Amino acid sequence: MHYEGPIYRPPSEADSLLIQATVGCPYNKCSFCMVYKKGPPYRVRPVEEICEDIREARRLYGAVMQTIFFPAGNTIAMPTEDLAHICRFARRQFPQVRRITVYGSSQYIARKGVKELKVLRDAGLSRIHVGLESGDDEILKRIKKGTNASEQIKAGCFVEEAGIELSEYVVLGLGGEERTAQHAEATARVLNAIGPDFVRLRTLVPKVNTLLLHQINKGRFQLLSPHQVLAETRDLIEGLKCPTILMSDHYTNYINLEGHLPQDKKRLLGEIDQAMMLDEGKFRSLFVGTQ
16 A cells, blocks of 8 residues: 555544545645645545555455545545545445545535535545634634634535534644633634534644744744643533534543533533642643654
8 A cells, every 4th residue: 555745644543444545735834734844745646546555455454444544634625526436445345334534624625515525425435524723713814724714614514414424623722822712712603503523622732843833932822831721621611502522532632521512511621620720730741743
């Protein structure tokens, strides 16, 4: 099988077969992301090459594979028929597969619309991982996300209407000290409008070779302390009204929070309150990420 450039997958896809469908990211301008800044440039791999990798995986692992993830950074941007073709082919090669997933940014999902997303659903695409990051338009502008709250809502609702599972990612602390309240409030509002299947929390870790790290070093962005991140998390969860599964399955987070909303909200808020009673020295140190 063939891989080019950085290959990332969500923690929830740890046991999935990884078949690279695209290389790089077609947008590649987010100020907090270092993954593809040094290349390789975005391209879609030829469908026959992807299918040959699927055939090789079948030869290596047999037909029992149950979950498949198609990297790289924004595979939903593939031409719809190409993505549908490899989903159908993968399901033929692995008849027991129960989940096929990709990464996808809201602007590319919105361009496809419900009709094309339903084509992908019928072909076997069952979950899309979306980096919502924030629901605050000012933060989205500052981090150069290339979308806004309205488009994020539209894209999320398109995915839900098409019958594809939706996993939305939130980056805690992304507004810094200046916009922590707006970040929590607006993000909860956007998530409530979408009603995703999963809300997954990540805590901001500045990365090398990014504009955001430059802004931090120049004093233009103030990172949140552990207690401030927990307070922001509390405000976010307090504001969530939609039924969803909350996960914090990532090494960047200060505490692990998992539960079904709204029924587990009281417990989750209690766990945050308990954590906020700890000395900040008990939490991981701030660090600069290199990958």
